[in-house]
Amino acid sequence: MNRELLEEKLAELPLYIYDFVDPKELEFSERVRWICQHECPKYGTTWACPPGVGTVAECQARCKVYHNCLLISSIAEVADIADIDDTLATRPAHEALTEQVAALLKEQGEKPYILSTQACAICDRCAIVDNQPCRFPEKMHPCVESHGINVVPILEKLGLDFQFGSNMVTWISLLLY
Numbered sequence: 314m315n316r317e318l319l320e321e322k323l324a325e326l327p328l329y330i331y332d333f334v335d336p337k338e339l340e341f342s343e344r345v346r347w348i349c350q351h352e353c354p355k356y357g358t359t360w361a362c363p364p365g366v367g368t369v370a371e372c373q374a375r376c377k378v379y380h381n382c383l384l385i386s387s388i389a390e391v392a393d394i395a396d397i398d399d400t401l402a403t404r405p406a407h408e409a410l411t412e413q414v415a416a417l418l419k420e421q422g423e424k425p426y427i428l429s430t431q432a433c434a435i436c437d438r439c440a441i442v443d444n445q446p447c448r449f450p451e452k453m454h455p456c457v458e459s460h461g462i463n464v465v466p467i468l469e470k471l472g473l474d475f476q477f478g479s480n481m482v483t484w485i486s487l488l489l490y
């Protein structure tokens with residue numbers, strides 16, 4: 314991995330921040346999973362969400378095989394952050410950025426395991442509803458929270474400040490490689 318070259322290319326992208334994280338420092342929390350289960354209407358609706366992604370321990374084991382992790386974040390301003398449609402409308406741009414960053418890693422021979430945002434929206438009706446396997450496993454990226462990962466300690470450790478005005482949307486992806 315030529316990190317200098319990677320960083321040159323990352324600097325050309327409209328990322329708010331990127332940073333390299335030691336995967337050993339990722340905090341996997343049953344509490345995050347509890348929030349998915351009890352507070353997210355998408356729980357169980359796609360293979361990108363729990364319980365389809367497996368238990369937190371299984372997710373942790375899947376991530377543990379990687380020695381590097383690239384955290385990327387983008388931000389977007391919306392008129393009213395309480396307007397969920399407005400907020401979600403900013404998501405595709407972040408997903409596209411995540412794919413661009415994944416492509417940079419692939420250019421260098423890596424096969425990143427990508428954790429991105431929200432439930433998968435690739436198919437109108439997720440195959441999980443019909444108890445069928447994911448149709449596009451290579452395109453589908455589970456969300457960071459689905460794996461029970463608490464990103465707050467990482468952001469604090471990196472000294473990253475996400476206290477923006479109330480109408481700023483922050484998106485985060487992790488690319489393990």
Ligand code: SF4
Pocket residue numbers: 359360361433434435436437438439440441446447448449450453
């Ligand atoms: S790609 Fe389709 S089948 Fe796979 S998780 Fe996404 S919505 Fe479900």
